[in-house]
Each structure stands twice: as C-alpha cells, then as structure tokens.
Amino acid sequence: MRAEGEKKVLGTTWKMALVVPLMFAFVFVVMVPLYNLLCEVTGLNGKTQGQYTAEAAGSVDESRSIMVRFVATNNEGMSWEFHPTTELLRVHPGAENDTTFFARNPTAAAMTAQAVPSIVPSSAAAYFHKTECFCFNQQHLSAGEAVDMPLRFIVDKDLPASIRTITLSYTLFDITPTPTADKATVAALN
Amino acid sequence: MGEHHGPAKGLSRWLFTTNHKDIGTLYLWFSFAMFILGGAFAMIIRAELFQPGMQLIEPDFFNQMTTMHGLVMVFGAIMPAFVGLANWMIPMMIGAPDMALPRMNNWSFWILPFAFLILASTLFMEGGAPNFGWTFYAPLSTTYAPPSVNYFIFAVHIMGASSIMGSINIIATIVNLRAPGMTYMKMPLFVWTWFITAFLLVAVMPVLAGCVTMMLMDINFGTSFFSAAGGGDPVLFQHVFWFFGHPEVYIIILPAFGVISEVIPTFSRKPLFGYASMVYATAAIAFLSFVVWAHHMFTVGMPIAGELYFMYATMLIAVPTGVKVFNWITTMFKGAITFETPMLFAIAFVILFTLGGFTGLMLSLAPVDFQYHDSYFVVAHFHYVMVAGAIFGMSAGVYYWLPKWTGRMYNETMAKAHFWIGFIGFNVTFFPQHFAGLAGMPRRIPDYALQFADLNMMSSIGAFTYGFSQILFLFIVIQTIRNGKPVSDPKVWEGANGLEWTLPTPAPYHTFATPPTIK
Numbered sequence: 001m002r003a004e005g006e007k008k009v010l011g012t013t014w015k016m017a018l019v020v021p022l023m024f025a026f027v028f029v030v031m032v033p034l035y036n037l038l039c040e041v042t043g044l045n046g047k048t049q050g051q052y053t054a055e056a057a058g059s060v061d062e063s064r065s066i067m068v069r070f071v072a073t074n075n076e077g078m079s080w081e082f083h084p085t086t087e088l089l090r091v092h093p094g095a096e097n098d099t100t101f102f103a104r105n106p107t108a109a110a111m112t113a114q115a116v117p118s119i120v121p122s123s124a125a126a127y128f129h130k131t132e133c134f135c136f137n138q139q140h141l142s143a144g145e146a147v148d149m150p151l152r153f154i155v156d157k158d159l160p161a162s163i164r165t166i167t168l169s170y171t172l173f174d175i176t177p178t179p180t181a182d183k184a185t186v187a188a189l190n
Numbered sequence: 191m192g193e194h195h196g197p198a199k200g201l202s203r204w205l206f207t208t209n210h211k212d213i214g215t216l217y218l219w220f221s222f223a224m225f226i227l228g229g230a231f232a233m234i235i236r237a238e239l240f241q242p243g244m245q246l247i248e249p250d251f252f253n254q255m256t257t258m259h260g261l262v263m264v265f266g267a268i269m270p271a272f273v274g275l276a277n278w279m280i281p282m283m284i285g286a287p288d289m290a291l292p293r294m295n296n297w298s299f300w301i302l303p304f305a306f307l308i309l310a311s312t313l314f315m316e317g318g319a320p321n322f323g324w325t326f327y328a329p330l331s332t333t334y335a336p337p338s339v340n341y342f343i344f345a346v347h348i349m350g351a352s353s354i355m356g357s358i359n360i361i362a363t364i365v366n367l368r369a370p371g372m373t374y375m376k377m378p379l380f381v382w383t384w385f386i387t388a389f390l391l392v393a394v395m396p397v398l399a400g401c402v403t404m405m406l407m408d409i410n411f412g413t414s415f416f417s418a419a420g421g422g423d424p425v426l427f428q429h430v431f432w433f434f435g436h437p438e439v440y441i442i443i444l445p446a447f448g449v450i451s452e453v454i455p456t457f458s459r460k461p462l463f464g465y466a467s468m469v470y471a472t473a474a475i476a477f478l479s480f481v482v483w484a485h486h487m488f489t490v491g492m493p494i495a496g497e498l499y500f501m502y503a504t505m506l507i508a509v510p511t512g513v514k515v516f517n518w519i520t521t522m523f524k525g526a527i528t529f530e531t532p533m534l535f536a537i538a539f540v541i542l543f544t545l546g547g548f549t550g551l552m553l554s555l556a557p558v559d560f561q562y563h564d565s566y567f568v569v570a571h572f573h574y575v576m577v578a579g580a581i582f583g584m585s586a587g588v589y590y591w592l593p594k595w596t597g598r599m600y601n602e603t604m605a606k607a608h609f610w611i612g613f614i615g616f617n618v619t620f621f622p623q624h625f626a627g628l629a630g631m632p633r634r635i636p637d638y639a640l641q642f643a644d645l646n647m648m649s650s651i652g653a654f655t656y657g658f659s660q661i662l663f664l665f666i667v668i669q670t671i672r673n674g675k676p677v678s679d680p681k682v683w684e685g686a687n688g689l690e691w692t693l694p695t696p697a698p699y700h701t702f703a704t705p706p707t708i709k
Contacts, residue, residue, distance in 0.1 A: 008366045009290045016358040020396050027400030027430060032415065035426050042493060075419070116418045122491070173419030 042122075051136055052129035052154070060094040061157050068155070071169035072101060078174045079107055080141070085148065093157040096131065101170065103139060104146035112177070113139045115149075115170040124166045127156035135170065196699050205300070208292035209699065210277045211595075216299050217274030218588075222664070224266030224306060225581075229657055231259035236619075236653040239646050242638055252636035253321035254313065260324025261342075264442065265349045266306050268580045272445035273356045275587050276384045278595065280360060282690040282697065283378045285369025285706045290362035298355035305348035312338035323634060325435070328416035328427040332408045339409065343402045350395040357388035357395075364388075369689070371708035375469070378688050379462065382469050383448030386476045390437045390444075393480075397434040401427070425490050432483035440479045443543075443575060444472060446583025447514060450536050452688070453586050454518050457533035458525030459685035464517040471510035471517075478507045488559045497556040504554035508547065515544055530683075531605035535586035538613055539578065546574025549624065564634075567627025573620045585612075585663070592667070593682045597696025598674025604666050612659035618652025 068091055070084035081104040091097045105111050115135040119125040130136075134149035141147060155166070197203045197212065207213060234255050238246050247255070277295065281288055289295050312319040317336035320326065331339060364385045368377070377385075404427075407413040414420025416427045455462045462468065485504045488497060518540050527533070549571040553562055562568060585608075593599050622645040627633075631642045638646065681691045689708075693701050 005366065009362050012362045012365045013291060013358055016361055016392055019392050020354055023393055023396035024400050024403075027397050027404070031400075031430055031433065032426065035423070035429060039423070114419050116421075122493075171418065175419050 042126075051133070052131050059157070060092050062092050064093055064161075065090050066093060066155050066159065066163070067165040068097075068153075069165065069167040070099065070101070071167060073169060073171045075171050075173045078113070078172050080105055080111070080113060080172060080174075081146075082170075082172045091155055093155045093159055096152060096154050098150070098152050100148040100150055101134065102146070102148055103141065103172070105141035105143060108143050110140065110142040110176075112175050113141070114173045114175045115139070116173060118169050118171070120167045120169070121163060124159065124163050127159040127163075128166060128168070129154045129156060138175065206296070208288070208296050210281050210289045210292070210295065211697065211699065213289075213295050213299050214274045214276075214278030215595075217270050217277060220299070220302060221267050221269075221271035221274060224262050224270070225660065226664075227310070228259050228262035228267050229660060231255045231262065232653060233657055235259060236650040238636055239638070240650040241647065242640055242643050244637055247636070249636045250318060250321055253323075253634065254319040256634050257320045257323055257326075258309070258313070261309065261320070262306070263576075264324065264438075265346075266309075268442050268576065268584070269353065270302060271584050272384075272387075272442075272580075273353075275380075275445065275449070275584070275591075276356075276360055279591065279690060280363060280381055280384060281367070282693060282701055283381050283688060284364065284367065284372055285689050285702050285708070286363060286367035287700065287702050287705075289359050290367055291359045294355050295359055298352045298359065301348050302352045305345045305352065308341050308348070309345040312336075312341050315341070325431060326405075327431070328405065328408070328424045332405055332416055335409070340406065343406050346402045347399055350399045353391050354395050357391035360384055360388040361392070369702070369705040369708055375466065376708065378448075379451035379465070379468055380445070380448035383444040383451070383472055386472050387441050387444045390441050390476055390479065394434045394437045394441075397430065398438075401430045401434060404430070425487075428487045428490060429484065432486045433480075435486065436483040437476070437479040439572075439575070440475055442580050443583075444476070446539070446580045447472065449583045449587040449590070450518060450539050453532045453536040453590050454521050454540075455687070456590070456683050456685045457530060457536070458522045458527050460521055460525040461687070462517065463520040463523075464513070467513055468517055471513040474510040475507060478503065478510070482507065485554055485556075485559075488556045489563050501554055501556040505551065508551055511547055515540060515547075526685075530589075531600070531602065531609055532586045532590035534606065534609045534613075535582050535589065538609070539582040539586065542574055542578030542582065542616075546571055546579060549574065562627065564632055565627035566623045566631045566633055569633045570620050570623035570627060573623075577616060577620070585609075588667070590683075591690075592670060593674075593677045594690060594693075594695055594697055596671050596674065597677060598670050599677050600666055600670040600674060604662070604669075608659050608662045608666060611662065612656055615652050615655030615657075615659055619649050619656055620652070622646075622648045622652075 068089045070087055070089075072082045072084055074080065074082055081102070083102055085100045085102055089097060089099060101115075103113070117133070117135050119128055130151065130153045132150055132152040134151060139147070139149060197209065198206070204212065204216060207216075234247065235252065238244075238252055238255075277289065280286075309319075315336075315338045317338060319338055320331070320336065320342045322330035322335060322339075326342075364377070364381060404413070404415040408415055408417055408422075414422040416422050416424050418424065451462055451468060482500055482504045484492065484496065484500045488500070492500075518536075522537075529537075549567070553559055553568065553571060589600060589605055626642050626645040626649075629641065631638055631645075677695050680693060680695050682695055683691075689702075689706060690697070692706065
C-alpha cells in the first residue's frame with residue numbers, strides 16, 4: 001500500500017519534472033524562430049527580407065511612382081561617417097534601382113560594422129525587394145578608409161495603392177571583435 | 191517508526207527539517223525578512239521623491255533601488271510567503287500527513303536564502319546592483335548592464351529552481367495525498383487556487399530561465415538574441431519576458447484569492463457562494479493569462495490586428511475575475527458578519543483589488559494605453575493589485591491561521607490598529623499616484639516636474655505610514671508567539687469550516703498520520 005502510494009507520487013513528480021526542460025526548450029526552439037518567422041511574414045518591426053532573386057524584370061508599372069527615402073543612423077558609440085549618397089529616389093514599381101550609402105572610418109583603428117535595415121510603414125516591408133544590399137554582409141574598413149556601399153532594389157508592383165512613400169533606414173552597429181567601443185559607452189553612461 | 195517524536199533541538203531542526211510546518215514557518219519568516227528589505231528600498235525611493243530635485247541619492251542608485259525593490263518584493267516576499275502558507279495549510283486542509291516530497295521541500299527552501307544573498311550582494315559590487323528595472327528589458331540589461339548582471343542571472347536561476355521544486359511538490363501532494371473521500375471538487379478553495387498556481391509556475395518559470403539564459407549568452411558568449419547588430423531583436427526580449435511575466439502576476443494573486451475565499455465564509459458564517467464557479471473562474475484566469483502577454487507592450491509597434499486581439503483578450507479576463515468578486519460579495523450578503531482583523535483585510539482586499547482591476551481594464555484599452563504606458567498610473571495600478579491584493583490577502587491569512595499555528599490569539603486591538611494604519615497609509619501612498627500618472631509623470635525617475643510635488647509628498651507620507659504599520663505587524667506576531675492569550679478550541683473561529691479546524695490548537699508537530707474520513 002505504502003509502496004504503491006510512493007510510486008504514484010513519483011509518477012506525478014516525473015511528469016511535472018518533464019514539463020520543465022520542455023518549456024525551457026520551448027523558448028529557444030519555438031518562441032525565437034516563431035517570432036522571427038512572424039516578423040518576416042508580416043514585416044513586423046520593419047524587418048526586410050533577405051536577398052531577393054529577381055524574376056525577369058519585365059513589366060514596369062510606369063503609371064505609379066513611389067517616393068523612397070533613405071535614412072542612415074549611427075548606433076550609440078559608433079564613430080563612422082555614414083550617410084546615403086541620395087536622400088530621395090522617385091521609382092516606378094517593378095523597376096530595378098541603384099543607389100549607394102557612403103561610409104568612412106575616421107578612427108586610427110580598423111573596424112567592422114553591420115548595417116541593420118528597417119522599413120516604415122512596416123506593411124511595405126514585404127513589397128520591398130533587395131537584390132543587392134551592403135546589409136547582407138559585414139563591412140570592414142581600415143583606419144581612414146572610405147567606401148560607397150551598394151544597394152539595388154525593386155519595389156513590388158503589388159504594393160498597396162495606399163502606400164506612396166517608403167522610408168528605408170539603416171542603423172550602423174560597431175561589431176569590431178574587441179568590444180572597446182562598447183565598454184567606453186558603458187563607462188560613459190555610468 | 192517514531193510517529194510521535196517532536197522536532198529536533200537547536201539549529202539543526204531548521205537546517206535539516208522535512209516537516210511541512212517547519213518549512214512553512216521558514217518560508218514565512220524568510221519572506222517577511224525580504225518584505226522588510228524590499229520595503230527599506232521603497233522607503234529610500236519615497237524619501238528621494240519626497241520633494242522635487244535631487245535630494246539624497248544618485249540617479250544610478252535610485253535605479254538600483256527601483257530594480258531591487260521590485261525583484262525582492264516579487265520573488266523574495268510575495269511568492270515565498272504564499273509558498274509558506276501552502277506548506278503549512280495544504281496538508282492540513284486535505285488530510286495529508288505531510289507534503290509528498292519532504293526532502294525536496296527542504297532543498298527548495300534552503301536554496302532561496304542563497305539566491306537572495308547573491309542578489310543583495312550586488313549592491314556592494316563595483317558598478318552597483320542591477321539598475322535596469324525589475325522587468326530587465328534588453329538592451330538595458332545586456333549591452334548597458336553593470337557587471338553584476340551575471341550575479342543577477344544566477345540568482346534568478348536559483349529562485350526559479352526553488353519555485354519549480356516547490357510547485358512540483360504541491361502538485362504531487364494534491365494529486366496523491368488527499369484523504370479518502372476528498373474529491374477534487376471538495377477541496378478547499380485555497381488548495382484549488384494553489385493547485386492551479388503550481389501548474390502556472392511549472393509552465394512559466396522555465397521560460398524565465400530561458401529568458402535570462404539568452405541574456406547570459408548575449409552578454410558573455412557573443413550570441414545576438416536581443417542585439418539588432420547581430421540580427422536579433424530587443425522586442426523579442428519583451429515577448430519572452432511577458433510570456434513569463436503575465437502568468438507570473440496571476441501566480442502572485444491566485445493564492446490570495448484562495449485565502450480570501452476561506453476567510454470571507456468564516457466571518458460571514460455562510461458557506462462560500464458559487465464554489466464550482468470559483469474553481470472554473472480560477473482555471474479560466476490561468477488559461478487566459480497565457481494568451482494576453484503583449485498588452486504590456488502596446489507601444490512597441492504592433493500591427494493593428496495584434497493590438498485589437500490583445501486588447502479584447504485582456505478585457506475577457508475581467509469576466510472570470512468579476513465572477514469571483516461577485517461570489518465574495520454574495521457570500522457576505524445577509525451573512526452574520528463580524529469584523530475581526532482577517533475579515534477587515536479580506537473586505538479591504540475585495541474593494542481595493544477591484545479598484546486595481548478597474549485601472550487594469552483602463553490600461554487594457556490599447557488606444558489610451560499610449561498615454562498611460564510607463565507612467566505612475568501603471569505604478570498605482572499594480573500596487574493596488576499586488577499590495578492591496580497579494581499582501582492584504584497574505585495578512586488576512588496570517589491573522590486567520592496564526593492562532594492555529596501558535597495556539598495563541600493575537601491582540602485584536604493592535605491588529606486592528608495595524609489594519610487601519612496600513613489601509614490608510616496604503617491609499618494615501620498609491621491613490622495620488624493615479625493622478626500623477628494621468629497628468630504625465632513617468633515611472634522610474636529620481637526627479638520630477640514641479641507640478642507633481644504635492645502628490646509625491648502625499649505619496650511619501652503614506653509610504654512611511656504604511657512602512658510603519660508593517661513594523662507594528664512584526665511586533666504583533668512576536669508578541670502573539672511569546673505572550674498571546676492561549677487558545678485551545680480546535681475551531682478558533684466560530685464560523686470556521688474545514689479539516690484544519692478539526693485538529694487540536696496549536697496544531698501538533700505531526701497531523702493526520704492516519705487520514706481523516708470525509709463525508
């Protein structure tokens with residue numbers, strides 16, 4: 001009788017104990033990928049999709065023109081000079097467009113940067129296709145070096161008619177392996 | 191088998207005990223110590239905010255105080271206090287001789303002081319204690335965190351382990367050790383609310399552990415879960431945190447619902463109205479708590495469909511909560527009510543918790559939340575549900591069961607003084623904060639614009655009053671244990687019902703070695 005009772009207690013205990021690693025794993029293997037998937041599908045947070053492999057760039061919808069604004073921001077503690085070479089482009093849906101962003105490393109040390117894009121309105125994110133973007137790669141610049149970073153994009157012909165202006169913003173992050181810049185920022189804040 | 195042996199002597203009794211009553215007592219004293227510590231942090235906050243301008247402390251230390259106050263109160267005071275009540279009362283309420291896993295019970299308590307020792311020690315570290323708010327949003331808690339954040343993460347892991355073990359123990363006890371005839375739908379409501387709370391804990395404490403583990407990896411191992419530079423997203427942090435955090439607020443309040451559902455029938459001398467609907471309402475609240483988390487983050491930039499869904503789902507919670515409030519009031523209706531201290535706390539709970547619920551409904555409205563978000567209105571709201579909810583519920587429970595635990599009656603006059611000073615102090619503290627918040631005063635700031643000066647001074651005076659009432663509470667409890675008038679009636683309260691009141695007073699060290707029979 002007693003042994004049977006203990007067995008039942010252990011049964012409940014193990015069942016409950018199993019929930020713990022399952023929920024812990026749930027965070028990593030379900031919540032994170034699900035969130036990323038949701039962002040990709042809905043354009044939530046203005047996250048743009050990865051590289052777009054263009055179908056034949058046949059028809060261009062010349063009846064509409066969309067204003068595309070470019071914004072460049074340095075993340076806190078990032079010392080590079082960073083701005084779009086053109087601030088404004090008027091484009092037709094379906095057409096392929098080229099522009100560049102300028103970056104210069106004014107410091108005395110080699111640095112690596114990563115640009116992270118965001119689109120406003122976020123509902124336009126799914127219709128903004130980038131066939132080439134400097135944000136797909138890290139950018140390495142030695143001391144004093146400057147570069148024009150390429151961007152090639154197509155605005156989808158299915159872009160909802162209500163959207164007339166799209167703002168594409170890039171934030172430049174310092175990801176140089178030795179995090180000296182980060183430490184300096186933290187020290188300055190404290 | 192020494193079935194009638196008493197407790198061991200000296201310190202080893204407390205270190206090695208596997209007795210549910212001893213462990214309950216340990217939890218209760220520990221949580222009270224944390225309540226005083228967290229309260230001391232609150233006093234520092236209110237002293238700084240007594241007048242506009244920087245008076246006493248540095249802004250960074252102020253941030254450490256708000257963070258530590260929240261962490262210590264939520265994880266150190268409220269949660270362990272209710273685990274203490276659960277340990278004491280659940281076996282006595284279901285006719286079990288002890289908890290199902292007594293040794294694990296000892297362990298789950300004794301790791302807790304170490305967690306809080308680690309957390310409190312961060313105050314003396316270089317760079318100071320965590321200063322990013324108790325919600326520890328990334329990147330404040332990752333990129334910009336003080337070095338002590340690693341100790342904070344470790345402490346949270348230990349607290350989580352303790353809570354998980356405690357809840358597994360509670361579930362194993364309730365599922366397996368009920369006396370013959372004690373069906374689920376005959377269990378007292380305090381047992382029911384803890385049963386559901388324990389499931390919530392087992393489900394979401396691992397999520398919190400996952401959340402802080404991601405932080406740890408971002409800080410130390412170069413991952414980028416929450417860092418946009420590496421392809422992560424700080425908003426993800428908020429989703430993961432609140433997926434834990436919203437069930438957590440029900441983890442805090444449900445056991446208090448249970449206490450109130452025991453106290454009100456006793457002093458109304460009527461059985462609880464709508465027992466079954468109470469059980470279903472509790473389960474409904476627990477279920478809904480998993481699907482509403484993003485109402486804490488209406489302003490992060492959600493699609494309109496998301497805002498609408500989280501708004502309506504949140505409002506839905508008012509329905510089962512309304513059922514509970516209705517049942518409590520209906521239990522009192524036409525009852526032969528007497529106003530002993532536990533009942534005073536219970537009635538204050540019903541009134542003030544409902545007020546906190548109403549402000550919660552206001553906050554659930556996505557369009558207006560853009561104004562209320564991160565203002566003192568939010569501070570007022572959650573102190574109405576956490577202090578007037580959880581802490582008042584806890585006080586009601588302590589006064590209600592203290593004679594059963596100690597065999598002595600507390601001093602009714604002093605206890606009533608504790609209640610009234612606390613009740614007035616609480617409302618003077620937090621009621622003005624609604625208006626400060628609506629007028630635009632942001633939370634977590636060490637200094638504020640001059641137009642908020644009067645409201646803040648009122649708030650601070652109330653806070654000092656409320657703090658004093660808790661010192662009085664400590665005094666009353668110690669005085670009861672030492673010189674309280676002895677009680678020997680098993681029932682203690684005229685209208686009390688339930689298995690715990692069939693046991694002798696004070697409750698012997700071992701109870702229900704043979705299970706009782708239940709009609």
